[in-house]
Amino acid sequence: MRVILFITTLLVGLVFGSCKSEPTLQKYFVENTENKDFIALDISSNILNVDQAKLTIDQKEALHSFEKMNVLAFKLNDKNKVQFEEERAKVNLILKDTMYQQLMKFSSGKQGASVSYVGADDHINEFVFFANKNDAGFAVIRVLGKDMNPTNIMNMISVLKESKIDLEQLKPLQELIKK
Template sequence: MKLALWIAILVSLILSGCDSKTSLQRYFVDRSENKDFVVFDVSPGIINVDKTKLSAEQKEALASFDKMNILAFKTNKTNGAEYDAESKKLTELLKDEQYQQLMKVGSGKDGASVSFVGSEDNINEFVLFAKRKESGFVVVRILGDDMNPNNILNMISVLKSADIDSTQLEPLKALMQ
């Protein structure tokens, strides 16, 4: 009897300790089977570049990048209400205290924001959320280790000169058709 009581207490403590809030990662996973969404990952292998021609800062930026998770929702004549509801859910998720907003542009129905998780010198995740009622929205999670704003700027310069492996972007191309 004592053992059963201790197990019940342990299970209740574990369950009460679980966070019932939806995370952005959970949001991506939950939408992966929905026909109105396209969810996919992009690995660093998408960036084909001659590393011998990169500066030390560009090499550091490339090394800090682990992967990108991309979620896109395309609006059509029948899913306007779903767009509104999902856009609102994402806006609320990004208001969580773990996400620090770097910038926001646009109005309530159209716009974009850039947020991050971590400290300014040790960023674990950048999040870009862009939406437009007429076309839909996209959320891009850039995951890495010890990233900083300079890494992102250097990564952009690497991308400009890189040969991008577009096969990883096929799900996004299919959505745009």
């Protein structure tokens, strides 16, 4: 009986002790989806609305590696400037985790942006674009897929040029972009 109790206690301890409690972008998105200061969108790959028959093999591969995008944008106004700074700091802290490998970062006084990824160089599961502007807010975009690579991203840009994007899915962002 004591052996069973000991093993059960050990297993429960392992299960709860092994759970990672550190913040992740996924948790951050879930926590802020219903927040009135944020705009949250899930954009599926069908937004691109492309004729696959006209795509090259490389473009088709890039398109098939893309699953969806999650967008979370903070709308800055006169009443939430302190919260803006706090939320931007949270995102910056999350992106400093070694899980997110930074590809590039650029900034100029009032605005900045970074591109990071999760996974190995040739088997990327997620690209993260983080852009912020001191007088408008910030946006975090998670591009999720399977076995993406930098070449896929470049090919996706050419697919975007040939797509007839369904702008209806992007309507909630129009307010933020207008600023």
